[in-house]
Amino acid sequence: MKKQFVALLLLFFCTSVIYAADSDILEKVERSARSWLELVDNNEYVESWRSSSAELRQVTSESDWVRSITSIRAPLGSAGNRYIATAGQTTSLSKLPDGEYVVLQFYTTFANKGLTMETIALAKQQDETWLVAEYTVK
Numbered sequence: 215m216k217k218q219f220v221a222l223l224l225l226f227f228c229t230s231v232i233y234a235a236d237s238d239i240l241e242k243v244e245r246s247a248r249s250w251l252e253l254v255d256n257n258e259y260v261e262s263w264r265s266s267s268a269e270l271r272q273v274t275s276e277s278d279w280v281r282s283i284t285s286i287r288a289p290l291g292s293a294g295n296r297y298i299a300t301a302g303q304t305t306s307l308s309k310l311p312d313g314e315y316v317v318l319q320f321y322t323t324f325a326n327k328g329l330t331m332e333t334i335a336l337a338k339q340q341d342e343t344w345l346v347a348e349y350t351v352k
Contacts (some may be wrong), residue, residue, distance in 0.1 A: 246343065248296070251296070254287060296322040301317070310337070
């Protein structure tokens with residue numbers, strides 16, 4: 215009985231530590247995503263490309279990024295409220311090398327479109343930061 219109690223206590227402690235670690239990661243990822251989205255919301259497209267991950271910059275040139283993001287965001291108008299809808303971890307994304315990624319989906323209201331789904335994938339960098347690797351709007 216004593217061994218079972220100790221095992222249960224240990225399991226509870228480990229679960230709490232894992233949950234806290236996951237919560238910490240999600241907080242860092244969300245903060246990084248929102249900071250990056252603020253650049254895009256303010257039409258600072260060159261800076262958004264420069265502050266994105268090496269993964270994004272390797273598959274998309276600065277000029278291609280600016281052209282692409284302008285065509286995506288300009289018709290939507292200004293961004294309003296943004297609420298996180300989902301978050302998940304993965305080790306692979308299309309067109310990108312395997313690594314550690316977190317994919318966030320936000321419900322965002324835009325002046326010209328209303329409620330829209332933004333998907334943003336962040337890649338874990340060697341210095342433990344999370345930077346944007348992909349961005350889409352549907």
